[in-house]
Amino acid sequence: ETGVTQSPTHLIKTRGQQVTLRCSSQSGHNTVSWYQQALGQGPQFIFQYYREEENGRGNFPPRFSGLQFPNYSSELNVNALELDDSALYLCASSLGDRGETQYFGPGTRLLVL
Amino acid sequence: GDSVTQMEGPVTLSEEAFLTINCTYTATGYPSLFWYVQYPGEGLQLLLKATKADDKGSNKGFEATYRKETTSFHLEKGSVQVSDSAVYFCALIAGSARQLTFGSGTQLTVLP
Numbered sequence: 378e379t380g381v382t383q384s385p386t387h388l389i390k391t392r393g394q395q396v397t398l399r400c401s402s403q404s405g406h407n408t409v410s411w412y413q414q415a416l417g418q419g420p421q422f423i424f425q426y427y428r429e430e431e432n433g434r435g436n437f438p439p440r441f442s443g444l445q446f447p448n449y450s451s452e453l454n455v456n457a458l459e460l461d462d463s464a465l466y467l468c469a470s471s472l473g474d475r476g477e478t479q480y481f482g483p484g485t486r487l488l489v490l
Numbered sequence: 491g492d493s494v495t496q497m498e499g500p501v502t503l504s505e506e507a508f509l510t511i512n513c514t515y516t517a518t519g520y521p522s523l524f525w526y527v528q529y530p531g532e533g534l535q536l537l538l539k540a541t542k543a544d545d546k547g548s549n550k551g552f553e554a555t556y557r558k559e560t561t562s563f564h565l566e567k568g569s570v571q572v573s574d575s576a577v578y579f580c581a582l583i584a585g586s587a588r589q590l591t592f593g594s595g596t597q598l599t600v601l602p
Binding site (some may be wrong): 383410417477 | 588
């Protein structure tokens with residue numbers, strides 16, 4: 378069974394740029410959730426995709442957007458990067474769209490200069 | 491809204507000491523409760539979970555019991571090892587919610 382994978386592992390961008398992060402879900406899982414973890418804090422929910430549709434969104438602005446593909450992999454896109462977007466971005470996969478156990482990938486560490 | 495309150499860290503223990511990390515929650519309905527662990531530079535790993543009152547989750551010597559009457563899910567281990575040094579997060583999914591709500595995390599350092 379393949380676990381959740383994310384790419385890239387690290388990324389450096391400058392303010393105003395755009396970034397795309399990628400996630401492959403665990404085998405058999407059809408739901409992907411994205412979280413932002415600032416340094417020294419707990420993860421904050423960005424949004425969830427279930428069967429290629431956005432299925433819930435946290436308190437993040439529209440410049441955070443995403444996609445889910447037919448193979449259930451997913452992308453997180455962030456436009457007009459701000460310094461505060463520097464964080465660890467975590468992807469989690471699960472089976473089903475409500476209350477299921479979520480399994481996390483290793484994360485992508487984004488630094489915005 | 492839903493929330494999780496964790497014991498403030500950091501916590502420093504000697505090897506073989508007893509560990510307790512307190513976690514209390516506020517949620518609508520009957521949440522599922524989780525402990526995740528994050529080793530330095532890594533993502534989150536599921537440590538254990540409990541889905542209904544009085545359930546005990548356990549894994550790798552760690553245990554936590556879902557206490558509905560006190561809305562708590564304290565993490566315990568009888569004898570910690572240096573390799574247990576990490577950040578521990580308590581989290582919940584409430585009812586039909588889609589997302590995990592996390593506590594702020596507790597940094598544990600175990601000294602040899």
